[in-house]
Every structure is written in structure tokens, then in C-alpha cells.
Amino acid sequence: MQKKWADRALLAVFILMAVLLYRSTADYPGIAQSTSAKYVRFLAVFIAVLCLAQLGFGLVRDHGRDILVLTGNRRRFLALLLGLGLFAIAFEPLGFYLSGAIFIPAIGWILGYRRPLVLGLTTAGVLGFVYAVFVQLLSVRLPGIEIF
Amino acid sequence: MEYLAIVFSPWALLTIFIGAFAGVAIGGMPGLTATMAVGLLVPFTYTMDPAMGLMLLGGIYAGAMYGGSIPAILLNTPGTPAAVATAIEGYPMSRAGRAPLALKTSVIASFAGGTFSVFILLLFAPFLARQALAFGPAETFLLALMGLAGIISIADEKSSLLKALIAGVLGMIIAIIGTDDMSGSLRYTMGLVELYDGIDFMPALIGLFSMIQMLELAGQKSHQIDTSALKKKQKGEKLPRGIGKYMGLGAGTGTLIGILPGEGATIAAFISYNLSKRISKTKELFGKGNPEGIAAAEAGNNGCVGGSLVPTITLGIPGNSVAAALMGAFIIHGMIPGPDLFTEYADRTYPFIISLFVANGVFLAVGLFFAPYLARIALVPPAIMVPVVAAFAVLGSYALNNSVFDIYLMIAFALGGLVLKKLGYSLEALILGLILGPIAEGGFSQGMIIGKGSPWIFFDSNIAKVMWVIILALLVPPLYSYWKHVHKAGKAAG
Numbered sequence: 001m002q003k004k005w006a007d008r009a010l011l012a013v014f015i016l017m018a019v020l021l022y023r024s025t026a027d028y029p030g031i032a033q034s035t036s037a038k039y040v041r042f043l044a045v046f047i048a049v050l051c052l053a054q055l056g057f058g059l060v061r062d063h064g065r066d067i068l069v070l071t072g073n074r075r076r077f078l079a080l081l082l083g084l085g086l087f088a089i090a091f092e093p094l095g096f097y098l099s100g101a102i103f104i105p106a107i108g109w110i111l112g113y114r115r116p117l118v119l120g121l122t123t124a125g126v127l128g129f130v131y132a133v134f135v136q137l138l139s140v141r142l143p144g145i146e147i148f
Numbered sequence: 149m150e151y152l153a154i155v156f157s158p159w160a161l162l163t164i165f166i167g168a169f170a171g172v173a174i175g176g177m178p179g180l181t182a183t184m185a186v187g188l189l190v191p192f193t194y195t196m197d198p199a200m201g202l203m204l205l206g207g208i209y210a211g212a213m214y215g216g217s218i219p220a221i222l223l224n225t226p227g228t229p230a231a232v233a234t235a236i237e238g239y240p241m242s243r244a245g246r247a248p249l250a251l252k253t254s255v256i257a258s259f260a261g262g263t264f265s266v267f268i269l270l271l272f273a274p275f276l277a278r279q280a281l282a283f284g285p286a287e288t289f290l291l292a293l294m295g296l297a298g299i300i301s302i303a304d305e306k307s308s309l310l311k312a313l314i315a316g317v318l319g320m321i322i323a324i325i326g327t328d329d330m331s332g333s334l335r336y337t338m339g340l341v342e343l344y345d346g347i348d349f350m351p352a353l354i355g356l357f358s359m360i361q362m363l364e365l366a367g368q369k370s371h372q373i374d375t376s377a378l379k380k381k382q383k384g385e386k387l388p389r390g391i392g393k394y395m396g397l398g399a400g401t402g403t404l405i406g407i408l409p410g411e412g413a414t415i416a417a418f419i420s421y422n423l424s425k426r427i428s429k430t431k432e433l434f435g436k437g438n439p440e441g442i443a444a445a446e447a448g449n450n451g452c453v454g455g456s457l458v459p460t461i462t463l464g465i466p467g468n469s470v471a472a473a474l475m476g477a478f479i480i481h482g483m484i485p486g487p488d489l490f491t492e493y494a495d496r497t498y499p500f501i502i503s504l505f506v507a508n509g510v511f512l513a514v515g516l517f518f519a520p521y522l523a524r525i526a527l528v529p530p531a532i533m534v535p536v537v538a539a540f541a542v543l544g545s546y547a548l549n550n551s552v553f554d555i556y557l558m559i560a561f562a563l564g565g566l567v568l569k570k571l572g573y574s575l576e577a578l579i580l581g582l583i584l585g586p587i588a589e590g591g592f593s594q595g596m597i598i599g600k601g602s603p604w605i606f607f608d609s610n611i612a613k614v615m616w617v618i619i620l621a622l623l624v625p626p627l628y629s630y631w632k633h634v635h636k637a638g639k640a641a642g
């Protein structure tokens with residue numbers, strides 16, 4: 001997608017959000033009508049005006065054909081995102097150590113690192129550091145199955 | 149004396165040393181920034197003694213600001229964005245076999261800039277904080293507006309003024325999610341219990357400033373660093389005469405820029421660098437390896453450290469994104485920025501400020517003796533760095549509230565923030581809006597109640613009038629230069 005179109009779509013979403021935000025303030029109860037509601041209306045109007053101005057400027061001045069590129073390597077980017085999602089899902093049921101022991105080497109491998117010993121030592125180092133510094137020294141509570 | 153005793157206790161000194169050393173190492177890794185390091189570690193200081201936790205973070209801030217210059221000089225790879233100007237002069241010097249002089253100039257200038265700015269912080273912060281006692285809700289609202297005026301100065305060639313403002317207001321809109329303080333009713337929580345207290349600042353910060361960088365690094369096509377300068381024979385030299393002038397220029401400029409809300413170390417470094425170029429007698433050497441440029445840029449970016457903390461701890465308006473992260477640390481320890489920090493919490497605040505002097509001394513020693521070895525940190529492959537930092541990002545997001553929801557929030561902010569960044573919206577403005585939103589809303593709502601619905605309360609007091617003048621003074625110059633820029637671009641186009 002071209003950058004300018006992505007930007008215009010995003011601005012349109014913000015304008016729609018501003019309209020919905022403004023309308024939602026009608027439901028604010030009691031004292032909020034003369035306080036918070038006014039503040040929220042101000043924000044809604046302000047962002048809508050700014051977005052309209054940006055949209056106008058963009059339409060007049062932006063004739064670029066640049067493509068919106070979120071990443072130079074889609075496979076690695078999506079793998080990291082997916083890995084993060086799975087890490088978060090597994091965080092409580094498996095615990096930090098077990099999920100971390102899978103996440104760190106797996107992502108390292110996916111990102112192209114091919115030295116299992118270094119990956120293993122790095123993972124062990126990170127988990128050991130977390131245990132020694134955060135759990136023992138700083139008393140941070142971590143969830144799930146403890147392997148230490 | 150009592151505060152000095154706290155700072156110079158063995159545990160405190162060890163904490164500061166670890167913080168500053170880790171800061172230099174983190175700053176030396178391209179892709180890792182001071183904001184990211186401080187943001188990641190804030191949740192973990194929750195269980196620490198508050199003074200120790202703050203000293204650790206302060207050490208990281210000071211160390212990371214300097215650390216970025218080492219790979220900039222030796223590998224032409226700035227460790228942090230604030231070290232880009234340093235690379236322009238430092239790397240040609242390394243290639244010419246003058247790396248020791250470049251490294252020495254950089255660390256001494258960083259020390260000078262950092263120490264000067266902390267001295268200014270120590271001198272002015274208590275005075276400014278006392279003025280905050282006279283602030284009512286109307287003035288608090290205006291204070292938030294002043295912070296937002298800083299958003300305009302965040303705008304640069306990558307993020308336009310309008311887009312910086314949109315990002316700032318978006319941050320303020322995100323901040324209204326949660327319970328309405330006035331009526332106690334829920335707003336835009338979508339039935340999620342986790343949102344009743346609003347969007348937590350820390351997952352947002354970690355997502356926007358740590359995870360985004362990891363997503364970008366993971367997607368980089370290649371990671372090649374020129375190590376030829378490391379292998380080259382280098383000669384030792386004394387600091388050139390008159391270099392102190394450029395350090396002084398950078399220290400003053402950096403401190404002043406740091407005090408302005410929204411302005412960061414990168415801008416401070418470039419402005420200091422450009423000023424030094426203007427007054428230099430050897431202008432022709434700029435770009436080819438001039439230590440004067442390194443001195444000004446490094447004193448400039450380290451000058452931001454103390455400067456950025458002045459509005460942060462006195463008025464609750466963070467000077468830049470690292471200061472915003474540090475403010476998060478103050479808040480989680482129950483230390484709300486303002487006069488209380490210098491009275492009720494003086495035994496934590498003053499040791500923290502004094503510890504910054506020590507941190508500057510630590511990185512001076514580290515830089516003078518170990519800088520060439522530390523440059524190798526920049527060679528850590530992204531494939532190792534990314535999963536490790538990502539794991540800490542997940543852990544840091546979780547640790548503050550023991551909430552998996554905060555991890556999802558962090559990932560959402562990273563992804564959303566990446567799209568915004570690629571489209572030219574300022575993430576600094578977004579985070580500033582997120583911080584200032586609740587302050588602005590609280591001041592506005594209470595002001596409206598006191599003023600019985602009349603907005604004149606925001607213009608009534610003398611302090612309010614002075615604040616309006618400051619807000620206008622902050623707004624007019626960037627708006628004028630923006631108008632000139634648009635006008636010029638319009639003429640060129642047609």
C-alpha cells in the first residue's frame with residue numbers, strides 16, 4: 001500500500017474515532033457533563049480539526065509514490081510477533097523460565113543465528129540472571145511452574 | 149551530609165556503578181537506547197529501596213547517554229540516536245588513527261556536560277518545585293498545556309508539526325480510558341476489568357520504545373558493521389587547546405534544551421554541533437574528523453540528562469522520553485513530582501541527584517580505560533539481542549501489575565506505534581500526551597468546578613497569565629518556522 005493512502009486511511013479512522021468520542025460524551029452522568037465531558041469534547045474536536053488539516057495538506061501536497069514498508073524481512077518480523085504472542089499466552093501456565101527457555105533460542109534461530117551452544121548459553125545466562133537478580137535480590141514474583 | 153552518606157554507602161556506590169556501567173554497555177549497543185533501558189528496568193525497581201532503585205536508573209541514564217558515542221567513533225555505528233553527530237567527526241578520526249583522542253574528547257565532554265547539567269538540576273529544581281506550591285487546578289492544567297506546547301518542538305523533518313500534534317492528542321485520548329475521576333463512571337473500557345484503572349504507562353512505554361526497536365531490528369535485511377578502524381594502529385594525543393570552549397557551549401546548550409519539555413538529547417547534540425561549527429576557527433575540518441564537533445555534541449547530549457530532569461521532578465512534565473520513564477519510577481514509589489520531592493521525600497530525591505554526579509565519574513573512568521574494548525559490544529548480533537531484549541520487555545510489562553494483559557498491551561503499542569512511526573507520527577509526542585493527559589484532565593475538571601463552569605479561571609491568577617505568556621513563547625517560534633518552511637515548499641512546488 002502506498003504511504004499516502006495508508007496515512008489517509010489512518011486519518012479517516014481518527015476522524016471517525018473523534019466523531020464517536022464526541023457523541024459518546026452525551027452519556028456522561030451528572031457532574032461529568034460540566035467537567036470531563038467538556039474536556040473529552042475538546043480533545044475530539046481538536047484531533048478532528050488536526051486530522052482534517054493534515055488530510056487537506058496531504059491531498060494538496062503529497063504526490064509521492066512511496067510504499068509503506070513495515071519491515072525489511074516479513075518472515076522474521078511475523079515470526080517475532082507470533083513468538084511474542086505465544087510467549088504471552090504461555091507466560092502464566094508454563095511460567096517464565098520454561099516459556100523463556102523456548103522463546104529465546106527459538107527466536108534467535110528464526111532470526112538466523114545457527115550456533116546452538118551460544119544460543120543455549122545466552123538463554124541459560126538470561127534465565128540465571130533473572131533468577132539471581134530479579135527473583136532472589138529484588139523479590140519479583142514470577143508466575144507458573146518454577147524450574148529453579 | 150546525611151544525603152552524601154546515603155550515596156557514599158557501599159551498596160549505593162555499587163548500585164550506581166552497576167547502573168552506569170550497564171548504561172555504557174547498553175548505550176554502546178546499536179538499537180538499544182537509554183529510554184528503552186530505563187523503561188525496561190523501572191518495573192523491577194518496584195521492590196527495591198526507592199533511593200537505590202532511582203540511583204540505578206539514574207546511573208543507566210547517564211551511562212547510556214555517553215555509551216552511544218563509543219561505537220559511533222570506532223565503528224561508525226551510533227549506539228544511540230544522540231550519538232549520530234559524534235559519528236560524523238569521530239569515525240573519520242578513527243580511520244585516521246586518532247581514535248584515542250576522539251574517545252578521550254568524547255568521554256571528557258560527556259562528563260563535563262553531564263556534571264554541569266546535574267549541578268543546574270541541584271541548584272534550580274528545589275526553587276522551581278517551591279513555586280509549584282502556588283499552583284491550583286487551573287495552573288496545573290496550564291502546566292500540562294505547556295508540556296503539550298513542547299510537542300510542537302518535537303516536530304522535525306521526519307514528523308511534521310501537525311502529525312506531532314495529532315500523536316500528542318491521540319496519547320491524551322488514550323489516557324481517558326478508565327474510570328472517570330469526577331463521576332466514578334467507566335469510560336471506554338470495553339468491559340475489560342484490566343482497563344478500569346486506565347492504560348498503564350509502563351507497558352505503553354516499553355512497547356513504544358523497546359519492542360518497536362526489536363521489531364525493526366528483526367526485520368532488518370542485513371547487519372554489517374565496518375570494523376576496520378578497530379584493527380588500525382592508533383596513536384595517543386593530548387586534548388587540543390581551546391576544546392573546553394566547545395564543551396562549555398555543548399553543556400550549556402544541552403542543559404537548556406533538556407529543560408524544554410519534549411526536546412531530546414539528539415536535538416541537543418545536533419544544535420550544539422552546529423553551533424560549534426559556526427564559531428570554530430577550523431570549520432574546514434568539520435566532517436573530516438574535528439574533535440571540536442565531538443566535544444560540543446557529546447557535552448550537548450549529556451547536558452540533557454540533568455536538564456531534562458528539572459521539569460520532570462519539579463513540575464511533573466518530562467523533559468524527554470527517558471525522563472518520562474524515570475518519572476514512572478518516581479510515581480511507582482509513591483513520589484509524585486513537585487515540592488514534596490524536596491521535603492517529604494528529600495532523603496530519596498537529593499541522594500538520587502547527587503548519585504548522578506557519581507555516575508558521571510563512573511562513566512568517565514570506564515570511558516578512559518575501557519572504551520576500545522566496549523566497542524565490541526556493538527558487534528553482538530541482532531539475532532541474539534532481539535530475543536533477549538524481547539524477553540525482558542515481556543517480563544518488564546508483566547512485573548509491575550503481575551498482569552498478562554499488560555504484555556498484550558505492550559505488544560499492541562509496539563505494533564500500532566510502528567505503523568505510526570513509519571507514517572511519520574512522533575512517538576515521543578504520543579507518550580507525552582499519555583503522561584500529560586490525566587494531569588490536564590484533572591486540572592481542567594477541577595478548574596471548571598471552582599470557576600463554576602467559566603473558563604476564565606484559566607486566565608485569572610498572575611501565575612496563569614505568566615504561564616500563558618510562556619506557552620505562547622514556546623509556540624510562536626516553531627509555528628513561525630513551520631509556516632516559513634511550508635511557504636517555501638509551496639513556492640518551490642509551484
